[in-house]
Amino acid sequence: MKSSHEIVNPVVFAEVYQLMQASFPPIEFRTYAGQRALLDNPLYRLITEVDDRGKVVAFLAGWSFPGFRFVEHFAVAPQMRGVGLGSTMMRRYSGIDQKPILLEVELPDTVLAKRRIGFYQRLGFHLLAYDYVQPSLRVGQAELALRMMSYPYPINEAEFASFKRILYKEVYRTAVVSVK
Numbered sequence: 001m002k003s004s005h006e007i008v009n010p011v012v013f014a015e016v017y018q019l020m021q022a023s024f025p026p027i028e029f030r031t032y033a034g035q036r037a038l039l040d041n042p043l044y045r046l047i048t049e050v051d052d053r054g055k056v057v058a059f060l061a062g063w064s065f066p067g068f069r070f071v072e073h074f075a076v077a078p079q080m081r082g083v084g085l086g087s088t089m090m091r092r093y094s095g096i097d098q099k100p101i102l103l104e105v106e107l108p109d110t111v112l113a114k115r116r117i118g119f120y121q122r123l124g125f126h127l128l129a130y131d132y133v134q135p136s137l138r139v140g141q142a143e144l145a146l147r148m149m150s151y152p153y154p155i156n157e158a159e160f161a162s163f164k165r166i167l168y169k170e171v172y173r174t175a176v177v178s179v180k
Contacts, residue, residue: 012048013039015056016059019075019077020059022077022078023075024073024075026141027136027137027138027144028137028144030137030138031138034137043063043065043170044062044063045061045062045063046060047062047089047093049085049089051080056077057076057077057080058075058077058089059073060074060089060090060093061073063167065166065170067099067100067162067163067166068099068100068101068163068166069097069099070163070171071101071102072104072171074103076089087123090123091123094151094152100150100163101150101152102150102151102155102167103125103149104146104149105127106147107146108127117147124152126150127147128148128154128160132148132164133145134146135174137172148160
């Protein structure tokens with residue numbers, strides 16, 4: 001496997017987007033043009049893993065802010081799941097610096113959601129108890145109730161509120177959404 005920290009090749013981005021479509025419901029990611037436009041933002045990073053043929057088999061899309069990092073999307077191709085690639089990528093990403101890391105997860109009300117949360121917990125992430133809503137990423141879509149996880153420690157409510165304001169402003173380009 002080979003890692004890449006910059007995406008400039010449109011073919012590679014298309015592979016990332018295809019994996020995104022296969023891994024997330026449409027409410028959890030932007031349109032192709034919307035995702036592609038993020039590559040021009042200096043706070044946004046797209047890290048890929050490619051196989052021996054140069055095909056993208058995993059990616060991590062994240063944001064780096066002065067006080068924390070945020071993993072917006074993380075996916076491993078179905079044929080590569082269960083072999084440790086996801087754990088390796090996340091451990092590598094976690095070791096970049098000492099900033100706390102946040103990521104969104106589904107509500108823990110299905111077996112699959114609980115498995116995903118367990119994956120992150122085994123890597124040292126903590127499921128936070130604070131209410132969180134992902135703003136709409138596409139015109140006409142609803143907000144999405146999610147939970148947030150943090151690494152390497154559970155952040156307190158004041159930190160969470162501060163980080164959430166930054167996420168809403170920089171990532172979602174909106175004001176803070178209140179949970180209904």
